[in-house]
Each structure stands twice: as structure tokens, then as C-alpha cells.
Amino acid sequence: MVTFSTAQLRNVALVGHSGAGKTTLAEALLKRAGAISRAGRVEDGTAVCDTEPEEHRRHLSLSLALAPFEWTSEETGPCRVTLVDTPGWADFAAEVDAALRVVDCAVFVVSAVDGVRAGTERVWRRCEELGLPRLVFVNKLDKERADYEGTLAQLREAFGQGIAPLELPLGLESAFRGVADLLSDTAFVYSPDGTHRSEPIPDELADLEHEVHDALVEGIVVADDGLLERYLGGEVPSVHELEHALAHGVVAGSVFPVVLGSAATGVGVDRLADFLCEITPSPADRPPVTVTAGPTQVEVAPTASGPPLAFVFKTVADQFVGQLSLFKVLSGTIRADEVLVNPASGTAERLHGLFRLRGKEQLPATELVAGELAAVAKLAATRTGDTLAPKGTPVTVAPLTVPPPVYGVAIRARTQADDDKLSSALHRLEAEDVALHTARNDETHQTVLHGTGDIHLAVALERLARKFGVHVDVEDLRVPYRETVLGRAEAEGKHKKQSGGHGQYGVAWLRVEPLERGRGFEFVDSIVGGAIPRQFIPAVQRGVEETMAAGGVHGFPVVDVRVECFDGKYHSVDSSEMAFKLAAANGLRDALGRAGVSVLEPVSRLRIVVPSSLQGDVMGDINARRGRVQGTAALGAGEQEITALVPTAEALRYAIDLRSLTGGRGRFTITHDHYDVLPAHLVDRAAASLKASRA
Numbered sequence: 016m017v018t019f020s021t022a023q024l025r026n027v028a029l030v031g032h033s034g035a036g037k038t039t040l041a042e043a044l045l046k047r048a049g050a051i052s053r054a055g056r057v058e059d060g061t062a063v064c065d066t067e068p069e070e071h072r073r074h075l076s077l078s079l080a081l082a083p084f085e086w087t088s089e090e091t092g093p094c095r096v097t098l099v100d101t102p103g104w105a106d107f108a109a110e111v112d113a114a115l116r117v118v119d120c121a122v123f124v125v126s127a128v129d130g131v132r133a134g135t136e137r138v139w140r141r142c143e144e145l146g147l148p149r150l151v152f153v154n155k156l157d158k159e160r161a162d163y164e165g166t167l168a169q170l171r172e173a174f175g176q177g178i179a180p181l182e183l184p185l186g187l188e189s190a191f192r193g194v195a196d197l198l199s200d201t202a203f204v205y206s207p208d209g210t211h212r213s214e215p216i217p218d219e220l221a222d223l224e225h226e227v228h229d230a231l232v233e234g235i236v237v238a239d240d241g242l243l244e245r246y247l248g249g250e251v252p253s254v255h256e257l258e259h260a261l262a263h264g265v266v267a268g269s270v271f272p273v274v275l276g277s278a279a280t281g282v283g284v285d286r287l288a289d290f291l292c293e294i295t296p297s298p299a300d301r302p303p304v305t306v307t308a309g310p311t312q313v314e315v316a317p318t319a320s321g322p323p324l325a326f327v328f329k330t331v332a333d334q335f336v337g338q339l340s341l342f343k344v345l346s347g348t349i350r351a352d353e354v355l356v357n358p359a360s361g362t363a364e365r366l367h368g369l370f371r372l373r374g375k376e377q378l379p380a381t382e383l384v385a386g387e388l389a390a391v392a393k394l395a396a397t398r399t400g401d402t403l404a405p406k407g408t409p410v411t412v413a414p415l416t417v418p419p420p421v422y423g424v425a426i427r428a429r430t431q432a433d434d435d436k437l438s439s440a441l442h443r444l445e446a447e448d449v450a451l452h453t454a455r456n457d458e459t460h461q462t463v464l465h466g467t468g469d470i471h472l473a474v475a476l477e478r479l480a481r482k483f484g485v486h487v488d489v490e491d492l493r494v495p496y497r498e499t500v501l502g503r504a505e506a507e508g509k510h511k512k513q514s515g516g517h518g519q520y521g522v523a524w525l526r527v528e529p530l531e532r533g534r535g536f537e538f539v540d541s542i543v544g545g546a547i548p549r550q551f552i553p554a555v556q557r558g559v560e561e562t563m564a565a566g567g568v569h570g571f572p573v574v575d576v577r578v579e580c581f582d583g584k585y586h587s588v589d590s591s592e593m594a595f596k597l598a599a600a601n602g603l604r605d606a607l608g609r610a611g612v613s614v615l616e617p618v619s620r621l622r623i624v625v626p627s628s629l630q631g632d633v634m635g636d637i638n639a640r641r642g643r644v645q646g647t648a649a650l651g652a653g654e655q656e657i658t659a660l661v662p663t664a665e666a667l668r669y670a671i672d673l674r675s676l677t678g679g680r681g682r683f684t685i686t687h688d689h690y691d692v693l694p695a696h697l698v699d700r701a702a703a704s705l706k707a708s709r710a
Contacts, residue, residue: 021317021386022299025096025291026343028114030142031124032134033075033103036154038064040124040278040287041082041100047209047284048084048096050373063374064100068481069474076102077474079110079329081341081372081388088292090258096291097371097388103134105679106468109450111138112416113328113399117343117388120148120265120295122287127153127161127275131169133679139174140652148265148296152287153275156184157191163275170273179234179261180273181290182283183224185217194275194283195220197228199254209281235260238269262294266301298386304345306402306410313410315346317385323347323355325403326412327394332447332482336392341372342403343388345412350382355403358411362396364403399449417449419684420465422670424472425490427462433485437462440483444475451475458495458572468670493708494664496701497615497690498567499575503528504610508602510594521594523547523555524582525602527610530575532690536563539579547583547595554592555580558599567604568612569702570709574690578603614698617663620645620688622656623673625681630655636676640665641694660688 029037041064042054055061060071064080083097099114101107115121121142123135142149153166163184170178185193185202193204195216202220203211216224232252236242239260242252252260264270274290276283303314306324315324329341349355353366370377372390383389397403400414428434441453441464452465466472480486505526512519530537538556547555563573580599621642625633627649634644634657642661650656661669666685673681693701 019093019095019384021319021384022297023092023094024297024384024386025094025120025295026099026118026298026386026388027096027291027295028099028101028111028118028121029124030101030111030114030121030135030138031103032126032129032132034129035103035124035126035132035135036278037103037124038062038076038100040152040154040284041080041098043209043278043281043284044096044098044288045082045084045373047281048086048288050082050084063376064098066375067478069477073470073474075104076100077104077107077110078102078331079114080374081390083371083373083378083388086288086292088289090255090289090293094292094297096288099388104470105134105137105674105682106466106471107450108137108418108467109415109448110329112141112418113449115141115145115147116415117326117328118147119298119301119386120150120291122291123149123151124154124278125151125166125170126155126158127163127166128155128158130162130166131173133677136173136680137682146268146302148268149271150265150290150295151178151271151273152283153273154278156187156275157189157277157280157282159188161187161191163187167273174271177269177271178273179231179264179270180227181231182273182275182286183220183227184275185220191277191280191282194286195224196286197224197231198257200224200228203286205280205282207280209284211285232257235264235270238264238267258293262296265294266296304412306345306412308408308410315410317344317346319348319384321346321385322405322408323349323353323403324405324408324410325349325355327397327399327401327403328415330399330446332443333392334482338394338446339372339390339392340394340397341388341390344383344385346385348382348384351380354406356406356409357394357397357401357403358409359398359401360396363406364394364397366391366394366403368392398446415449418467420450420452420467421683421685422468422472422668423463423465423492425459425461425492426464426476426487427490429486429488433487436483436485437487440479440485443483444479447478448475456493456495458497459493461490461493463492468674491708492667493704494667494701495617496569496571496693496705497574498569498571498607498612499532499573499615500527500529500607501611501613504606506602506605506609508598508600508605510597510601512594513589518586518589519591519594519597520584520586520589521547521551521591521598522584523558523580523595523598523602525559525599525606526579526581527603527606528577528579530577532575534575536560536574537577539577541579541581542583547580547585548590551585551590551592551595552580554595555583555599558596559603561596562600562603567607569614569698570705571614571701573607573612574615578606614693614701615690616693616701618660618688618691619663619666619685621659621661621666621669621683621685623659623681623683624650624654624656625677627653627655629677629681630657632676633657633673633681634659636672637661662691663687 324346
């Protein structure tokens with residue numbers, strides 16, 4: 016097996032909007048490189064990078080997948096390219112973020128039919144934040160309505176003048192047959208088997224090609240002072256010199272080359288593989304990784320001779336081999352059976368059975384050098400985002416960015432057997448997908464699974480059943496309404512029961528009054544003269560607290576109330592703690608009815624980012640949800656941030672509705688802000704919903 020150095024590695028994420036053809040392109044690259052005998056199809060579930068049944072059913076990539084292949088370029092010689100195929104659907108942004116953390120370049124796959132779409136813009140912003148080099152592959156030029164010039168114009172409008180086309184198409188739609196290379200002034204015409212032959216630029220394209228060639232050369236040499244001086248002196252740079260300068264621009268993040276082709280027919284695929292080796296950076300070309308070592312931060316360079324250090328960026332629950340941990344070697348050389356320590360858990364982990372993944376296929380590896388992406392099975396106490404380091408070197412890497420949960424569903428185990436396994440299965444599901452979060456809402460008595468959208472949670476529940484054998488039913492998410500008193504009132508609470516022998520007797524006079532919003536509950540003992548013996552006062556308080564939690568006039572928990580016990584009666588024989596607890600419950604219910612109550616609803620704070628052109632539509636929608644816009648701010652790049660307070664009941668499906676309203680270009684975060692009075696005309700509906708849930 017060929018051994019590759021760090022400088023010969025290329026880790027590349029295929030990113031872009033759903034449906035652009037990322038997985039099909041990965042298949043085409045693997046086939047052209049000879050890594051697979053035939054390209055699989057997304058449509059029939061045979062694609063290497065779509066490994067899960069949920070992906071096959073939906074014809075969508077839902078998780079990141081690794082796909083390495085070997086390629087030899089005339090310029091750079093042999094290299095190992097590891098593709099990381101990523102989902103394009105916004106619900107699975109956490110998978111994309113994990114991929115971007117460990118690759119050295121992002122290839123944006125853009126459909127020539129659909130152009131630049133929301134998913135492409137979203138990931139481009141993230142790459143800008145990470146300072147990640149980018150390259151664009153315009154796909155589907157063989158399809159009906161393909162428009163290369165229009166797509167190129169959209170790319171420039173969305174991402175600026177750094178967009179640098181390296182090729183022009185020879186024909187379009189069914190006539191698409193090859194590419195014109197702007198660096199070498201050569202046409203490459205493809206055969207059905209994916210091979211090509213060189214030809215002169217066709218006459219009908221010559222003028223345009225020369226014009227674009229000159230603009231491209233000027234854009235490349237301007238970043239290299241020496242090359243620019245020679246160019247201005249009339250010297251024409253060689254193709255090798257231009258590619259070298261272009262590669263520097265890619266690494267610097269100032270140039271974003273655009274190449275083109277068709278993943279379905281293979282046109283341009285081999286040239287993309289060449290470009291990946293020739294102009295995209297290796298791990299050695301990227302900045303050192305900053306790690307935390309105790310109170311200090313240090314930089315670790317990706318050198319094979321350094322200390323072994325690995326970062327786990329993905330965990331997969333495999334039904335046959337157990338837990339798989341996907342990791343990147345940040346430094347050093349890691350060998351099979353190496354023992355590294357996880358500083359987060361303090362556990363020493365033996366790395367049995369190292370392998371590279373190609374979809375589901377496990378390719379055994381005896382050693383891995385800095386920069387490689389690989390996997391290991393059955394780590395005992397290592398989770399996504401953990402670092403593995405030599406013993407006595409407690410260093411950690413910054414954790415992965417996890418999108419905040421914006422959508423939730425209530426789940427309930429279908430059977431007792433499911434209930435017994437539910438907690439453990441959810442924990443394992445969260446370990447596999449860091450964007451999932453489970454919480455128990457004690458007010459609504461529901462287990463809520465939170466995520467980034469409806470498809471995200473639907474897929475999670477399918478995996479819960481398939482991988483862990485736990486089936487759940489989905490319920491409507493209940494809103495945790497509350498009640499509070501409107502005024503001050505007094506009531507006598509009495510419990511009297513005689514049934515032979517000792518009876519039960521207790522009387523407690525209670526006074527209720529409202530507290531400031533958010534104060535919760537205050538109990539005041541004003542008993543004097545022994546009207547209620549001291550040992551029974553705690554029972555009175557427990558009776559009040561349990562009744563408040565069980566629900567007031569409308570059945571919702573009571574909050575922000577002061578309850579004073581100021582008088583009572585007892586019997587020397589028949590009084591007991593239970594009698595006073597029940598008396599307090601009766602007295603509180605009576606006092607609440609006399610004081611009058613209002614129902615409080617939770618209000619959420621939304622921070623919404625949308626294109627400026629959609630600001631009016633989004634603000635109108637907020638008003639329709641009984642929301643109040645608190646402010647707006649321009650963010651640049653044609654975006655506006657809107658801050659609003661919206662009743663939580665009106666925002667339960669906002670993740671879905673905002674996507675529909677903005678065509679996927681809007682994003683938001685949601686947090687609980689405060690409680691406010693529910694309008695009177697909605698109280699009966701809320702109470703009826705609560706009653707139905709308890710039926």
C-alpha cells in the first residue's frame with residue numbers, strides 16, 4: 016500500500032444546497048479514480064456515501080460520510096484525497112460544521128440549473144468564519160435549463176469578485192461535451208467513458224475564451240508581486256507559475272476558483288481531481304491548531320514527527336461493531352494499539368483496529384500520519400468533540416459548534432419495554448448526533464426531544480427504532496401555562512372526618528395576595544397563641560405547595576403568590592399532619608377562587624436573521640403571531656437581524672414556518688424570556704387543551 020506524507024493529503028468537504036449533486040459527484044470521483052468499480056445512485060440507495068436506510072428512503076444525505084481515493088496529478092504526483100460528503104438540508108447543519116472543522120478546503124457544488132441557493136450561502140458564511148479555503152464546482156451542465164453564465168453571475172453577486180472561473184463549458188444541456196481550460200487555452204472534449212482528448216479552442220468560443228483568460232491571469236498575478244512585475248513587463252507567465260500563484264490565493268482565502276462539469280456524465284470530474292491535488296491545500300499548508308493546555312493555549316503543527324494528538328469529530332453507533340469514533344490526526348503518527356488518554360474523562364483508550372472509512376467499507380490501517388481522517392471502534396469513554404493525547408499531556412481542542420435547538424417534539428414510549436430502554440437509547444442517540452437534546456419538562460410532564468427541524472427529529476426517531484429497538488409515539492407539545500392571583504382574598508380551609516376511632520380534624524385560615532412577576536412563592540406563618548400547633552405548620556405549607564403545583568382554577572400551576580396562614584383550629588386527639596395538609600389544600604382552592612386568577616403564558620425571545628428584502632414579510636408574520644418587534648439591526652452582506660418577543664405557543668413551529676417564508680434563507684435562535692398574561696379569549700382554549708391531555 017502506498018504511504019502518503021502529510022503534504023500529500025487533501026481533506027475536502029463537498030458542501031452546498033440539497034440536490035446540487037454532492038453525493039453523485041463523490042461517486043463520480045471515486046469511480047474515475049478506480050476506488051469503486053461503478054458509481055452508485057442516490058435514487059436507488061446504492062451510493063457509497065449514503066449508508067443509512069433513512070437516507071435511502073428520502074434520497075437525501077443526512078450525515079457526513081468519508082470517501083478516500085488516490086490520485087496522481089502530473090503537477091504534484093500521487094496524493095490521497097479524502098472526500099467528506101455532507102448533507103445539504105439545513106436541519107443537518109451540525110454535520111456540515113463537524114466536517115468543516117477537520118477539512119482543509121471546501122468544494123461548493125452548485126447546480127447550473129438551480130443556481131446559488133440558501134444552503135450554499137449558509138455554508139459559505141460558515142467557511143468565512145473559519146477562514147477555510149474554497150473552490151466551486153458548477154454541476155449539472157448537461158441538464159435541461161443549465162445556465163453557466165447565469166450561475167457565474169449569481170456566484171459573483173453572492174460571494175464577491177474573488178470568484179475566479181478557470182473553465183468555460185463546451186456546449187450546454189444535451190450538447191455539453193467538455194470544457195475550455197482558461198489557464199492553458201486548451202479544449203478538453205470528453206468521451207462517454209469519462210476520458211478526454213485535447214483540442215484547440217473552438218472558433219465560436221475563441222474570442223470569449225481569450226477575454227476571460229486575460230482577466231483570469233490579471234486576477235492571479237496581482238497577488239504575486241514578482242509575477243505581476245514580469246507580467247506588466249510583457250512576459251506571459253507559464254501555466255505552472257499561474258497554478259502555483261493560484262494555489263497561494265486559494266490558501267490565503269482571496270481567490271475562489273470555479274471549475275465545471277457533470278457528475279452524472281463524468282465530464283470535468285478528472286480535472287476536478289487534478290485541481291484538488293494541485294491548487295487546494297494539504298494539512299501542512301494550513302495554520303497550526305490551537306489547543307488548551309491547562310491555563311495556557313499553544314499551537315500544534317500538523318507534523319508526523321510531533322506528539323500523537325487526535326480530535327474526535329463524529330460518533331456513529333454501528334449495529335455490528337458498536338461505537339465508531341471518527342477522528343482527525345492533528346499531530347504525530349498514530350499506530351494500531353496505541354494508548355492515548357482522553358483528558359475529558361481521564362480514561363486511557365487503546366486504539367484497536369484503526370481504519371479509513373469509505374462509506375461503510377472499512378479499510379484497515381496500521382498507522383496514520385498528521386492530517387489523516389480515520390476511524391476506530393469501541394472507545395470506552397470518548398465522545399464527539401473529545402481530544403486524545405499522550406499520557407501526561409492534558410491538552411484539549413475547542414469543542415464543535417452545535418446549532419442551538421429551535422424545534423421540539425414530545426415523545427412517549429409505546430410500551431413498557433420501550434420505556435425501560437428509552438433513557439439509555441436517547442443518550443446513545445445524542446452521542447451520535449450532538450445537535451439533539453432531550454429534556455424532561457416537569458410542568459407539562461413531557462419528555463421533549465429538541466433539534467434543528469422537523470426532518471431532523473423525524474430521522475432521529477427512525478434511528479431510535481432501527482438502531483436501538485425503541486419505539487415512541489409523538490405527542491403535541493404542551494405549553495407550560497401558569498396561573499397567578501389577581502387580588503387579595505381570605506378563606507377557611509377545613510378538613511373534618513369521623514370514621515370510628517380517631518378522626519381527622521384541622522382548620523387553617525389562609526390569605527393570598529399576588530407577588531411581583533417572577534418571585535415564585537412565599538409562605539408566611541402568622542399563627543399566634545397556638546391556634547395551630549407548631550408541628551403542624553410544615554404540613555400546612557406542604558398542602559399549599561402541592562396544591563399550587565397540581566393547578567389552580569384552570570388547572571395550571573400557580574406562581575407568584577404569597578400565602579399567609581394567620582389562624583386555625585385543632586383537636587387534641589383528632590388533629591394530624593394529614594388533616595392540616597388537606598385543610599390547607601381546601602383553603603387555598605377557595606381563596607384562589609375568591610381572589611380571581613389570570614393565566615400566564617411563556618414568551619420567547621427570537622433573534623432572526625433574514626435577507627433585507629424579506630424583513631417586512633418576517634416582521635408582518637411576527638405581528639400575526641401576537642409578537643412584538645423589539646429592534647432591528649443591519650448585519651452587512653444584505654442581512655438584517657430582528658429581535659422580537661413572541662408567545663411561545665405561537666413559535667412552536669417557527670423553524671418550519673420561517674424556512675417556508677424565507678425560502679430557507681432565514682435563521683434564528685429562541686430562548687425563554689418571561690411570562691405574560693394570556694389574553695382572556697384564549698384562556699378557555701388553553702384550559703380545554705390541558706383537560707384533553709389529562710383525559
